[in-house]
Amino acid sequence: MTVRAMIIDDSRAMRSILRRILTGLEFETSEAGHGQEALDQLTAGPVPDLCLVDWNMPVMDGYTFITQVRANPAWRNVTLMMVTTESEQSQIVRALAAGAHEYVIKPFTPDAIVEKLEILGLTSKGIPA
Amino acid sequence: MSPHGFQSLAALVRRETAMVYEPGKEYLVEARLLPLATALGVDIDTYISRLGTDPTERRKALDALTINETSWFRDHSPYQAFTEEMLPAVLAARADRRRISIWSAACSSGQEAYSIAMLLDQHLPAGWTAEILATDVSTAMLTRVQNGRYSQVEMNRGMPATSLVKYFTRAGTDWEVVPRLRQMVRTRHLNLADPYLGLGTFDVVLLRNVLIYFDDVTKADILRRMSGHVAADGYLLLGASETTLGMPSDVASLWRREQLGRVQAHRPVLAAPQRSTYVPPSSTTAIGA
Numbered sequence: 284m285t286v287r288a289m290i291i292d293d294s295r296a297m298r299s300i301l302r303r304i305l306t307g308l309e310f311e312t313s314e315a316g317h318g319q320e321a322l323d324q325l326t327a328g329p330v331p332d333l334c335l336v337d338w339n340m341p342v343m344d345g346y347t348f349i350t351q352v353r354a355n356p357a358w359r360n361v362t363l364m365m366v367t368t369e370s371e372q373s374q375i376v377r378a379l380a381a382g383a384h385e386y387v388i389k390p391f392t393p394d395a396i397v398e399k400l401e402i403l404g405l406t407s408k409g410i411p412a
Numbered sequence: 413m414s415p416h417g418f419q420s421l422a423a424l425v426r427r428e429t430a431m432v433y434e435p436g437k438e439y440l441v442e443a444r445l446l447p448l449a450t451a452l453g454v455d456i457d458t459y460i461s462r463l464g465t466d467p468t469e470r471r472k473a474l475d476a477l478t479i480n481e482t483s484w485f486r487d488h489s490p491y492q493a494f495t496e497e498m499l500p501a502v503l504a505a506r507a508d509r510r511r512i513s514i515w516s517a518a519c520s521s522g523q524e525a526y527s528i529a530m531l532l533d534q535h536l537p538a539g540w541t542a543e544i545l546a547t548d549v550s551t552a553m554l555t556r557v558q559n560g561r562y563s564q565v566e567m568n569r570g571m572p573a574t575s576l577v578k579y580f581t582r583a584g585t586d587w588e589v590v591p592r593l594r595q596m597v598r599t600r601h602l603n604l605a606d607p608y609l610g611l612g613t614f615d616v617v618l619l620r621n622v623l624i625y626f627d628d629v630t631k632a633d634i635l636r637r638m639s640g641h642v643a644a645d646g647y648l649l650l651g652a653s654e655t656t657l658g659m660p661s662d663v664a665s666l667w668r669r670e671q672l673g674r675v676q677a678h679r680p681v682l683a684a685p686q687r688s689t690y691v692p693p694s695s696t697t698a699i700g701a
Contacts, residue, residue, distance in 0.1 A: 370564060376577050386573035388564050394483070395568035401488055402572050 286310045286405055287329065291321040291348065292337040292366070297389075301335055301366065304393045308406050318343030322351055325358060332360070333405060336383075338367035338374070346381060353382035362403055366391070413438055417457040421445075421473075424463060428474055429549050429603055431625045444476040475552040482523045483569035490620065490649055493675040495531050498647050502615045503537070505645050511541045515614040515641070517604060518622040519546035521566075522557035522597070528618070529593040530579055545614070547602035554599040560589030604634050613643045621651035632663045639666040639680055648678040 288310045290301045298314050305312050313331065315321035317340040325331075334352070336345040343351075345365060352358045364385040365378050375386050385399045400406045421441060422433040433441060442456060448469070449459035463470045485491045502512050512532070516525040525546040532542045546557050567576060567587050580587040602608070604622065617638065623631045635656060642648050648667070650656075656667045656678060667678040 370582075372577055372580075372582050375573055379573055379577070383573070386576070387568055390565065391568045392565065395565075395570075398483055398570040399568075402485075402570070 286333060287313070287331040288333040288335065289313045289315060289321060289324065289331040290335050291315045291318065291340070291345065292335075293317055293340040294337070297337070297366075301396070304396050305335075307393075308397065308400070317341050318345060318348030318351070321348055325352070325361075330358060330361060333362045333364065333400075333403075335364050335366050338365060338369045338378075346378060349378065349381045349383055362405065364399060364403070366396075413442055413456045413460075417460045421460045421463070424470070425474065425477060428470075429605065431477075432627050433477075441477065445473060448472055448476060471551065475550045482520050484523050484567075484571040484575075485527045486523065486570065486620075487652060488570075489674040490618075491527060491531060493649075493672040493677070494528065494616065495535055497672040498616055498677070499531075499535055501645070503540075506615065510539055511543070512536070512616075513612070513614045514542070514544045515611070515617045516544060516546045517602075517617060517619045517638075519548045519557060519599070520550075520553055521562075522546060522553075522560070523566075523569075524618055524620070525557065525597045526560070526579075526589055526593055529596045530575055532596065533579070533593065542596050544597045545611070546597055546599045547604075548599075549601070549603045551601055554601060557597065557599050558594075560594045561586045562589075563587075605630050608637055608641055611641050613641050613646070615643050615646045617642050617646070617648045619648060619650055621654070623650065623654050632660050635659060635663050636666065642678075642680050644680055644682075646680065648680075649675065650678065 286308075288305050290298045290305070290312060291314075292298050292301070293316050302312050302314070310333075313324060315324055318336075319342045321334065321336075322343070336348055338345040345367065349363055349365075352361055352363060363383045364387065365383045366387045366389065368389045370388045378386055385403055387395055387399055397406065418433075418435065418438050418441065425431050425433055445456060445459060449456045452459065452462075452469075454462070459469075463473055499512075506512060514528055516528065519525050525544050529542070529544055532544075536542055546554070548554055548557075561583060562580075563586055567580070576587070579590050579593055581590065582588075605626070619634075619638065623634065626634065638648060655676070656664050656669070666681055668681050670677050670679055
């Protein structure tokens with residue numbers, strides 16, 4: 284089954300980097316430039332399996348987006364992974380408490396994203412049988 | 413780097429560590445040694461020729477050449493097999509002394525040893541003691557393990573966010589392992605091609621993605637001697653692409669393979685004390701009798 288992933292980041296360059304990694308794993312991708320745009324897309328459907336979310340964005344930040352997604356039972360199956368420069372321990376704890384499943388701190392290597400997706404059970408690529 | 417420079421370096425590495433650098437790996441050697449050569453203001457060939465007479469620099473070069481690309485919970489399934497299969501079996505078998513011992517052989521920068529420490533912290537019942545021995549040929553790597561400090565880029569490699577906040581604290585731009593995990597792990601300098609003196613036996617030995625760097629004779633020798641250090645009811649875990657299949661028959665006969673989920677573990681065929689008993693050549697036991 285193809286995994287549907289939404290990349291939410293105000294940097295077009297970052298969206299492009301993440302898109303290349305995910306399409307390499309044969310994920311279907313969509314993109315949004317901030318949290319509100321992502322929420323609008325979720326409402327319109329189809330609902331993705333995974334959101335990669337930056338923290339600091341205009342209009343609506345990633346933390347607010349996560350709390351909004353978690354507040355809606357219809358979106359309870361969406362896996363949320365923060366991909367951000369926010370690296371304070373307290374911020375990571377806050378994001379996890381709000382409902383993020385995983386957390387990647389920029390800068391990262393493509394392997395780091397793939398390994399996190401393995402932790403989340405969304406890909407087995409790279410795991411030897 | 414000249415072909416002669418590469419050959420003499422490959423011979424040195426082979427002599428000192430039994431690791432094999434085949435022709436074609438010149439780029440890797442250059443990438444790892446160039447910073448050291450540059451620091452001394454010499455070209456790479458001059459640097460290599462100096463290694464024969466400069467033990468300090470030779471140590472640094474061997475450290476730099478030790479391959480250490482790794483991630484936390486690398487390959488995932490061996491750790492799942494550890495938690496779901498090996499650990500319950502060891503807990504049942506060691507219920508009398510309530511002590512578990514693990515050996516991370518060729519531990520590199522310590523991600524394997526600390527990954528196991530995290531799992532033991534979560535799954536070991538109260539009242540049990542865990543000891544993880546981490547050995548490596550590189551003294552620089554052992555210092556890293558003792559310090560337990562990792563960069564942000566290293567932390568991103570396979571570390572679940574929940575474990576990151578539970579087992580690490582920020583130390584400047586790095587992350588530092590919490591003391592209770594560091595106390596579980598002790599380090600020791602060991603070249604796997606040398607004798608394993610005073611190591612004792614272990615319930616689980618992790619020897620993953622290491623044998624590929626040795627020639628066939630050394631590989632067989634390591635697996636032969638390793639059999640004296642895995643408890644009779646213990647486990648040896650090799651890398652996913654590594655096996656005792658195709659080894660000399662005396663080595664293959666020391667181990668039986670057991671499938672644990674997606675992982676194949678190796679288990680001793682005979683009890684460890686029997687194998688380690690030295691029988692002198694003048695023994696009255698008749699060969700073939």
